[in-house]
Amino acid sequence: MIRQSELQxxxxxxxxxxxxxxxxxxxxxxxxxxxxxxxxxxxxxxxxFYKADDPTERYSAMDTLREQGNVYLTAGSKLLSNEGSxxxxxxxDTCGRxxxxxxxxxxxxxxxxxxxxxxCMHACRxxxxxxxxxxxxxxxxxxxxxHNINFFMNVPITAEGGLxxxxxxxxxxxxxxxxxxxxxxxxxxxxxxxxxxxxxxNPTPIEVLIWD
Amino acid sequence: xxxxKIFYEDKLNGACHWSLHMRKGTILKMIDLxxxxxxxxxxxxxxxxxxxxxxxxxxxxxxxxxxxxxHCLYSDMGRIFCSIVDDSVGWHExxxxxTTAEIVKxxxxxxxxxxxxxxxxxxxxxxxxxxxxxxxxxxxxMAANLNLFSKVGVDEQGNxxxxxxxxxxxxxxxxRFEMDTLVxxxxxxxxxxxxxxxxxxxxxxxxxxxxxxxxxxxxxxxRPENQRGFANNDIFHLGAGGIG
Numbered sequence: 001m002i003r004q005s006e007l008q009x010x011x012x013x014x015x016x017x018x019x020x021x022x023x024x025x026x027x028x029x030x031x032x033x034x035x036x037x038x039x040x041x042x043x044x045x046x047x048x049f050y051k052a053d054d055p056t057e058r059y060s061a062m063d064t065l066r067e068q069g070n071v072y073l074t075a076g077s078k079l080l081s082n083e084g085s086x087x088x089x090x091x092x093d094t095c096g097r098x099x100x101x102x103x104x105x106x107x108x109x110x111x112x113x114x115x116x117x118x119x120c121m122h123a124c125r126x127x128x129x130x131x132x133x134x135x136x137x138x139x140x141x142x143x144x145x146x147h148n149i150n151f152f153m154n155v156p157i158t159a160e161g162g163l164x165x166x167x168x169x170x171x172x173x174x175x176x177x178x179x180x181x182x183x184x185x186x187x188x189x190x191x192x193x194x195x196x197x198x199x200x201x202n203p204t205p206i207e208v209l210i211w212d
Numbered sequence: 213x214x215x216x217k218i219f220y221e222d223k224l225n226g227a228c229h230w231s232l233h234m235r236k237g238t239i240l241k242m243i244d245l246x247x248x249x250x251x252x253x254x255x256x257x258x259x260x261x262x263x264x265x266x267x268x269x270x271x272x273x274x275x276x277x278x279x280x281x282x283h284c285l286y287s288d289m290g291r292i293f294c295s296i297v298d299d300s301v302g303w304h305e306x307x308x309x310x311t312t313a314e315i316v317k318x319x320x321x322x323x324x325x326x327x328x329x330x331x332x333x334x335x336x337x338x339x340x341x342x343x344x345x346x347x348x349x350x351x352x353x354m355a356a357n358l359n360l361f362s363k364v365g366v367d368e369q370g371n372x373x374x375x376x377x378x379x380x381x382x383x384x385x386x387x388r389f390e391m392d393t394l395v396x397x398x399x400x401x402x403x404x405x406x407x408x409x410x411x412x413x414x415x416x417x418x419x420x421x422x423x424x425x426x427x428x429x430x431x432x433x434x435r436p437e438n439q440r441g442f443a444n445n446d447i448f449h450l451g452a453g454g455i456g
Contacts, residue, residue, distance in 0.1 A: 056350070056351055056352050060309070061307070061356065062307060062308060062309030062310075062356050063309055065307060065308070065372065066307075066308045066309055066372070066403055066404060069371060069372050070369070070370045070371050070372060071307070071366050071370045071372060072370040082351060082354070084312060084314060097370075101268060101271060101272075101277075101307060102268055102271070102272045103266065103267075103268025103269055103272060104268075106269075106288065106289075106290070108288070108289045108290030108291075108444070109266075109269045109272075109273065109286075109288075109290050110290075111290050111440060111444060112269070112273045112286065112290050112437050112440045112441050112444065113272070113273050113437060115440070116440055116443060116444075125288075142262050143262065143352040143353055144352055146355065147267070147268055147355070147356055155272075157277045157366040157370065158277075158366075159365065159366065159367060159368070161276060161277045161278030161303060161365075161366075162275060162276060162277065163271055163272065163275050163276055163277045164275060165272070165275075
């Protein structure tokens with residue numbers, strides 16, 4: 001569902017460009033709204049959420065999908081934790097559909113999906129490994145890297161049970177916006193994937209904006 | 213030739229949980245005894261418990277939402293824990309997670325152990341927590357699990373629909389292990405099962421030796437991705453049992 005935001009970028013209290021291949025890891029406070037902006041189009045923002053004061057509580061794709069009864073995320077989707085608590089709600093979305101079934105790329109899964117020779121190409125899960133290693137204050141390790149949201153990714157499921165990676169439906173300037181219902185650590189890998197036609201083999205920057 | 217001798221078999225009553233260590237080259241056959249069973253299942257690598265079943269990797273590399281004969285079940289490290297070498301059901305799902313104490317209470321009422329003893333209404337989430345803790349693991353380690361025997365369809369708009377009667381009495385699935393694997397399982401109801409009475413469905417599980425994998429193996433050749441997954445397993449087993 002397409003829903004525009006009322007928020008103005010000029011009034012954001014925080015703005016940061018995140019280049020492809022980099023991660024973003026920061027706490028968003030309860031009541032704040034944050035936006036991920038697809039600057040050049042068809043980029044994938046692989047995103048995980050954790051409760052700030054107890055990261056063992058985290059975004060759960062399974063609980064979120066099951067409780068909303070739908071496999072896609074869009075405006076109105078309530079992002080639930082593994083404890084069934086409301087972490088964030090998608091309050092604006094100009095893309096219309098986001099994936100949370102396809103997971104994140106990894107060097108190891110790249111070998112399976114593309115070729116054994118791709119194993120040393122940069123991948124989202126490497127960015128997350130670096131993120132947890134460089135941010136020891138959060139007390140997180142590989143155990144905390146769970147099933148993510150792929151903002152701006154289009155992964156249609158068919159009635160016959162097929163799953164495909166369709167061309168992106170995002171475009172330059174499209175965004176998704178979430179309101180936080182608890183203090184939440186946001187961990188984004190701006191996807192560096194060079195082997196997937198869904199981003200035209202061209203990973204590009206995103207921008208993160210936060211409003212009080 | 214497959215060695216049909218069953219090393220071990222046991223019944224897992226409904227609402228129970230257990231774990232076992234499966235060796236590379238063995239088959240775990242799960243049998244739905246009465247129809248309507250659900251088996252939650254998770255896999256871990258016993259020599260590196262950080263390597264675990266990864267549902268998104270499994271689905272995306274085989275371009276499927278449902279799981280059935282021919283599919284391989286992948287770890288997050290690009291390796292195959294096991295292959296579905298036989299299956300009479302045709303659709304097993306892996307995205308809906310587990311019943312929780314809250315779901316069970318809301319749908320079927322509270323049946324505490326104090327009052328009902330072993331006829332309590334156990335939930336899948338707590339079942340996995342108990343089995344995980346036996347290996348020093350916890351809720352951080354609870355990945356998206358398999359729900360064997362259960363089907364959840366998806367329409368064009370993405371709406372999910374639980375399909376009752378997906379599995380009939382005597383339906384089965386056979387998992388051939390391609391590496392040593394710690395298997396956690398429970399027989400608690402599917403979290404979307406709307407049945408009025410708490411479904412308490414038993415399963416039988418049997419362990420036997422698998423036939424050696426041939427060049428034309430169905431699972432290995434289902435997709436080129438699976439050939440590469442098997443190649444990753446071969447690399448993992450270098451010096452520890454040889455190629456294959």
